[in-house]
Amino acid sequence: MAFIYLDHQSNTPLHPLVKEAMIHHMETIFGNPSSDHQAGQPAAQALDLARSRVAALLNANPQEVVFTSGGTESVNQAIKGVAIGLREKGRHIITSNIEHKSVLNSLRTLRLLDYRVTSLDVDAHGLVDPAAVERAITPETILISVMLANNEIGTIEPIAEIAQIAKKHKIVMHTDAVAAVGNLPVDVQELGVNLLSLAANQFYGPPGVGALYVRKGTPVWPLLDGGTQENKRRAGTENLISIVGLGMAAELAKNAIPERQVRLRALKERLEQGLKAGIPDIHINGHPTRNLPHLLSVSVEYIEGESLMLMLDDEGIVVATRSACASGSLRASHVLIGTGMDFATAQGTLVFTLGEENTAGDIDRVLEVMPGIVQNLRDMSPIYKKSAG
DSSP states (O other): OOOEEOBTTTOOOOOHHHHHHHHHHHHHOOSOTTOOSTTHHHHHHHHHHHHHHHHHHHTOOGGGEEEESSHHHHHHHHHHHHHHHTTTTOOEEEEETTOOHHHHHHHHHHHHTTOEEEEEOOOTTOOOOHHHHHHHOOTTEEEEEOOSBOTTTOBBOOHHHHHHHHHHTTOEEEEEOTTTBTTBOOOHHHHTOSEEEEEGGGTTSOSSOEEEEEOTTOOOOOSSOSSOHHHHTSOSOOOHHHHHHHHHHHHHHHHHHHHHHHHHHHHHHHHHHHHHHHSSSEEEOSOSSSBOTTEEEEEETTSOHHHHHHHHHHTTEEOBSSOGGGTTOOSOOHHHHHTTOOHHHHTTEEEEEOOTTOOHHHHHHHHHHHHHHHHHHHHTOHHHHHHHO
């Protein structure tokens, strides 16, 4: 039975050229990039090359790129770093109620330290209203953090407009761009943000490595104390093997994004149309036009998403029910509830995220088996029987 992987949001496979670059580095370079001797110099050059490649993907200055252990650390560094750095100016932060757990839990910690957080509602498509952001600003506001693209429903937020509001009020603007970078063109100059978080494993790089874009002059307190690595922003010897992989993945993404968008959106539309035609009482989540090209979130009424996911897994089809960082929770997705969806419908949600290796044949296989699985689950549901009766 063929294995069909449609959960690229949780992790993408390592690109062969990324793997090749990492192996070459392991075999030829072992020095510490902070060392001035002849073993450290090639390591420093490899670090600089990776930094310039990530900067090129974002249209940033290489000195504005700080390497981290992944998206979660990048988010924590941005939010907590600004909170500490600007604590004398104010202690109010604005966000949305559909952010990733790394944002929401970072803010929960800050609440314990007497920071005040305003979490804005979104509309039925998951969009944040820039006007609501501006209305929430107070003299104490020091940070606005709104994600660029939602990792569960795919909605792309009006970040450039929100960043303009932040700039007008002299407030630091952060965006969690983990779901977007590598899948969409992301230009920090066009967005106008001060801080942007990304992770390599979203675009065919290794897991456990990411970066934080820090616009020059942005006050961010380092979370790790120690040496002077990463321009004194993140102490500790860099994970150079993984950073080399991130750099190569960034270079590949920069060249591949235009074609990747077109191809994956065509597959996504094939999947969406086929599911709507083959399964009654199914809802497509997220914004109809402002959305990620590779992510499709669907909610199927009268079933439980976990059961559907496991039965698809038995057929060799790998999908998700929600963010991998929130899997294992029996609670409905806070993102879907935030859009106004009822608990029962939210529990019947699947998230498909497509990747470079997927084909039309993969989509057709899903469309072949999923309607029958849904019907079998509904036939066992007393709620469905009551509704049908």
